[in-house]
Amino acid sequence: MTGIEETRRLLFRNVRIFDGISDHLSNGDVLIEGNRITAVSENPIGEAPGQPGPRQSR
Numbered sequence: 001m002t003g004i005e006e007t008r009r010l011l012f013r014n015v016r017i018f019d020g021i022s023d024h025l026s027n028g029d030v031l032i033e034g035n036r037i038t039a040v041s042e043n044p045i046g047e048a049p050g051q052p053g054p055r056q057s058r
Contacts, residue, residue, distance in 0.1 A: 007034045011045060 010032040016025040017040060031039040031046070039045050 009033050013044070017042075 012030045012032075014027055015030055017028050017030065018025055026042055028040060028042040029045040030037060
């Protein structure tokens with residue numbers, strides 16, 4: 001290991017989302033960074049991993 005690790009980003013688009021409370025599923029995007037879910041939205045989340053998104057620039 002180099003001590004500098006890149007956080008892996010995985011973006012799931014147009015998936016069925018269960019919030020654990022309501023009795024229905026919604027459609028949306030889910031972003032996972034490293035080993036954590038960092039965003040869940042019914043609106044599109046940025047671009048595909050490795051591409052500039054709302055929190056990342058070139």
